Ligand SMILES: Nc1ncnc2c1ncn2[C@@H]1O[C@H](COP(=O)(O)OP(=O)(O)OP(=O)(O)O)[C@@H](O)[C@H]1O
Ligand SMILES: CC(=O)C(=O)O
Ligand SMILES: [K+]
């Protein structure tokens with residue numbers, strides 16, 4: 136049966152063997168996922184990008200977690216990219232005592248920018264002086280436990296009744312108990328008058344980001360292409376020009392400028408946590424499909440957030456959540472981001488495992504050939520030689536029933552070009568380091584490019600040797616790929632491999648058969 140996004144056999148299999156998904160999993164690390172042991176288990180379960188959310192706690196806290204991640208990578212021999220998520224123009228309520236606060240439906244609460252007031256179920260001091268000027272009667276204010284799941288019991292909806300000086304008097308719409316040291320405040324569809332990249336974010340990037348040479352910045356609340364450009368300029372000044380920018384599109388304002396944001400960014404995070412509040416529920420799927428398809432056409436990675444909220448407190452996702460993960464994969468997403476589930480949830484490892492299994496099942500039935508046709512139809516002609524050959528490599532892999540595709544790349548671009556055509560088999564990317572100079576010293580590129588490819592669907596990057604192409608001819612590079620393929624169980628004797636490489640100015644595809652000895 137062939138239907139749109141998927142191809143299903145008449146008798147769909149009930150059994151499923153555990154293979155790691157081509158779709159990447161981004162895990163947010165926090166209180167319940169910061170010990171070395173838990174991070175090791177997260178890596179083994181399939182997390183390939185670790186997100187450090189600076190909306191929550193400071194650089195010292197995140198540094199400790201990162202050191203544990205580094206040890207965990209060493210112990211498991213699994214690589215993981217580092218993503219710094221900015222705070223952006225976010226309003227917060229600080230709960231100094233940490234005592235849970237009970238809100239009752241139909242009661243009144245005063246949200247105030249007077250920070251000398253004490254927090255209670257009647258008064259909420261918020262760290263944004265302009266709040267009362269920004270809202271109007273009838274606006275919806277959302278207050279959630281940090282990384283709110285949207286569960287009724289962990290978040291409250293407030294309706295603005297009137298404003299008085301720096302106070303906003305609101306009606307509580309639902310009963311809820313909020314626990315934790317910090318709550319996020321979000322006014323639906325009212326842009327806050329602060330820059331996307333705040334002074335606080337700049338400080339965090341120049342200190343923590345530079346110290347750790349982060350692979351990705353997730354730019355929260357990206358609203359315009361200009362926001363991305365501004366961050367790019369800032370990164371250059373911080374000597375972080377290799378760091379990639381994933382723009383987090385999470386407001387209606389961001390959606391309105393989606394095309395210009397996508398043009399400037401290296402990838403997109405479709406932030407459904409906030410968008411789910413800004414958009415009417417019936418529109419969320421529509422914009423998700425729009426955003427993913429645009430990213431696919433540009434060959435830029437796209438990550439979907441907020442998938443298995445209920446796993447924050449439960450071992451199993453709901454039926455709707457499980458189906459939603461599969462649909463994100465069928466839409467064409469590169470990655471799935473876990474937030475509260477891994478940060479403060481009770482089952483961080485199980486959440487990653489289950490999401491990985493669902494992704495793998497959806498990939499099995501993904502209509503790769505339809506995807507290929509859709510993409511190739513939209514590329515302007517004449518195509519670049521590299522893209523034309525890369526797409527042929529994907530085609531050849533189908534036709535010769537190859538077990539995997541090997542691509543040589545330095546910047547990562549060649550691997551991304553292959554991934555754009557969504558081969559059904561894994562892509563092993565051998566990243567060949569390049570020597571480059573800045574004003575002070577010579578260094579080798581490569582390590583960041585390897586980690587950044589961990590965010591691209593289907594790509595399994597490894598670092599090659601800088602002299603692989605020159606010393607022993609082409610063979611050592613290919614042998615590395617084959618050995619890797621064998622060691623992770625992707626390759627066996629007599630399997631075919633499709634190789635995409637650039638030699639001098641020409642891009643070539645070749646087909647190689649693996650035997651006891653390597654035969655070309
Ligand atoms: N079989 C091979 N073994 C080792 N190195 C190889 C082999 N084939 C190609 N290479 C090297 O791999 C590197 C790939 O980088 P290349 O510039 O082709 O791709 P890219 O970095 O993805 O693209 P761009 O430069 O456009 O960003 C080149 O330096 C090439 O010489
Ligand atoms: C992750 C995030 O910021 C969101 O989903 O809104
Ligand atoms: K954030």
Ligand SMILES: [Mg+2]
Nearest residue numbers: 385406408409
């Ligand atoms: Mg958000």
